[in-house]
Amino acid sequence: MVQIDFSTPRLQSFNGIFLIFFTDIAKRVKQNIYILAIPFLQKNLFNNYGTYIYIGLALLVILQFVFSYLSYKKFKFSIQEDAFHLDSGVIKLSHIEIPFERIQNINLQQNVLQQLLNVVGFDIETAGEGTAEIKIKALDKEFANALKAKLIEEKNKVQGAELNLDEDKTSEITEQTPSKEDTLLFQLDFKTLIKVGISSNLFKGVGLLLAFLAYLYNFIMDFLTTIFDLNLEEDFKNRIPETLSFISLVIIVVFIAGFLITVLTTVLKYYNLKIFKNQQNYEVVYGLFKRENKVIKKTKTQIFEIRTNPVKELFKIRSVFVSQASSKQLTEKQKIGLVGLSKENLGILFHSLFHLELSDLNYELSRSQPRLFFRYFYKNLAIVIGLSAAAYFVYFNWVSIVGLIIILLGLSWIAFLRVKKSSIGFNSDLISIRKGSIDTKFKIIEIHKLQSVRLSRNIFQQYNGHADLNLETASGTVTIEYLKVKEAVELLNYFIYKVESTDKGWI
Incomplete structure (x- = not known):
């Protein structure tokens, strides 16, 4: 393999010019969609000012390409002895240094445009950051893998020097670099992927469809009202209520279309999902149009969430969503999703992260009260x-x-x-929080990773003897509502005692 000198400041792949340009164009269109729609809502605007509109749009596209090119030329990165260095900016220049010891995860990803341009995105996450601190949009895949290996190597060198490790421990750290091929632990086949889509949240697809229909309805109504001076709303009021069959048909169509959208989006998102085992870490790769590459670290894992529902139970599959350490509450998109896992795969993953057998766990339970x-x-x-x-x-x-x-x-x-499903269970090592309605979610947290525990009581709870228990982790807060106040206080005291008496770190 050809040795690469990473100390020399480097640009992104040449195709990055086009990626930055198309990305910026899409962002500008999204930001100014209503302004761009104005010419289409004016009846004679194109007839009177069409030439000027086309010239103006052409100038804006040219200016955007020049800006994207300058952005590409100014974006330079390198690896020096002390840190990863990055210079960027066209008008406002910035210089970022990331010390090697602060690097937590390095993720590679490919959206559909990156796949067409044969480049990958390169994200570096640092300690305490909820999102990537460094985002490189376009690198050749071979170069990106080499850069990732080099950064991991430098990080391990720094860790070895700081801990003053002996020869045995140093060799152990060196082996954590991706010199060996990762072990494929799990691969999601297409049949199981379809099952995942079928058992996914139907209301998400219905919601997306309704949002699109609402936007389309408002756009069409505004367009027809402006151009033709029609009042279709009054006509709809007089015609739609005439038959319930029409309403029933609309509802059925919406739910069928929502179901198909849910299955399709799930298949596109988790296509060819693979889980690789690399020492104490897991590497997760998935996606058809947008290839995601994320790393699950045992030390950084804060919340291990198992999701199921009656359809998943029928198909004998589970979904797992892992929340890792962050500086703020993670959104659903920032969680790492592992879907279509069998009971055996789930047990292997859980044992590797927590060194406990999932099937052997017993908890003392406290349930939310009927109030x-x-x-x-x-x-x-x-x-x-x-x-x-x-x-x-x-x-x-x-x-x-x-x-x-x-x-x-x-x-x-x-x-x-x-209310029926809301409960909290605990043992000497773990907390299990159960929530959900039709879907059931089990959030598992290691007690020593709690950052704070507190009670909250509104005026009604103070009167009727109840409290909410809030557990704060490095990836967000989990709340158990309406416990008996005596149980909540006992849990709070127990968790604080366990956290203060342990010598384990949260990350």
């Missing part, structure tokens, strides 16, 4: 009242009343399931 139902019920009632007010001003008859009652009953049923 929690009223908290959810009042929130749902506020939603229904808001929908009722909207229906009153738009169109109010027996159909809307029945619909509102069905919505309230459905939300109340979901609230009942949430």
